[in-house]
């Protein structure tokens with residue numbers, strides 16, 4: 421029987437960052453995954469470290485948006501009809517949390533954690549030799565219509581209150597930043613304090629390698645074997661059973677599979693999303709991610725090519741892929757940027773693990789001594805992985821956390 425101080429279940433960007441932070445504090449740690457490090461949700465995201473996040477994505481407020489989504493004519497959201505009854509309670513809670521006053525409250529609650537997002541990555545990247553993945557070039561959002569741009573006023577107000585810089589640009593201003601963009605939009609907003617990475621998988625692997633260099637071990641095993649034995653937690657791995665006083669659940673969209681067996685219920689749903697890689701035509705290039713706001717997709721320069729990622733799809737996590745959103749997105753993406761040939765054959769599908777109030781759960785699992793949760797990072801798992809890792813490691817080692825953990829307590833769903 422092997423023993424360790426802590427076992428972290430799930431080697432996505434969140435679990436790997438937690439494991440690395442624990443190892444940096446001198447704990448003996450095992451990171452357990454049934455697959456390879458960083459190859460699930462954390463592989464295929466848009467690569468943005470969204471330290472500038474103010475409002476989370478909200479339930480559509482306009483009838484026109486709802487009708488477009490219902491008629492499956494919206495590029496920003498799709499759904500499987502058969503799945504709607506199952507996800508309805510979650511959608512109602514999400515709609516409730518999307519009321520304007522609640523969004524402002526959420527923005528205030530999450531700011532301290534998000535404000536550390538880029539700096540916490542930089543610390544880990546410097547140690548892990550991963551700085552070459554980091555681009556501190558901000559991100560650009562383009563708006564084709566006046567209405568969508570005018571709707572940003574509350575966000576601009578809060579940005580000013582939070583001291584977050586932004587630049588509202590006309591097409592010429594955007595063109596100066598990104599000369600390959602075609603001026604099919606009326607307005608753009610540049611958020612200089614966001615950063616991005618050219619290879620999210622490379623970043624997670626580099627953090628895992630640093631974890632191993634500090635004495636951490638990465639093991640293969642099924643997290644669903646976790647059970648209590650005396651005062652410790654035990655998980656079965658390919659190397660045999662492993663006991664630990666502390667256990668962290670960081671299983672992303674699979675977290676509920678384990679938590680349900682322990683009698684822990686979180687309102688965790690998934691917003692599925694897809695990506696495809698393309699070559700750029702000629703010498704066209706991008707220096708940063710670009711969001712085509714009304715069309716609901718992102719274009720990000722990656723090592724593999726230009727990565728186009730989709731918005732949300734409400735469907736069962738394990739349902740077959742249905743990348744219909746690309747039919748809508750591609751004509752708009754080709755209008756915006758000179759997209760060339762496909763750079764890969766496969767369409768990637770991932771599932772954002774989402775709680776209805778758009779805040780992750782980071783902290784103790786209620787009623788389970790020694791069990792900790794780092795789940796539900798939704799649109800911001802890459803962004804918040806290292807900040808989450810630091811906060812949780814501080815809590816687990818009885819150091820006052822760098823930011824108030826109260827907004828992230830699981831008990832808010834009790």
Ligand SMILES: Cc1cc2nc3c(=O)[nH]c(=O)nc-3n(C[C@H](O)[C@H](O)[C@H](O)COP(=O)(O)OP(=O)(O)OC[C@H]3O[C@@H](n4cnc5c(N)ncnc54)[C@H](O)[C@@H]3O)c2cc1C
Nearest residue numbers: 432434454461462465466467468643672693800801802803
């Ligand atoms: C299209 C798209 C675009 C996105 N863009 C961004 C972005 O630009 N910026 C950003 O910050 N975020 C973005 N996200 C969100 C981000 O990717 C996720 O929040 C993040 O990857 C979640 O990380 P995680 O570590 O919680 O989960 P995962 O990366 O899914 O890791 C969970 C791990 O648990 C393991 N696991 C599951 N079940 C078991 C089991 N039974 N036993 C053992 N191991 C198990 C899996 O193998 C996996 O390695 C995007 C997501 C999508 C889908």
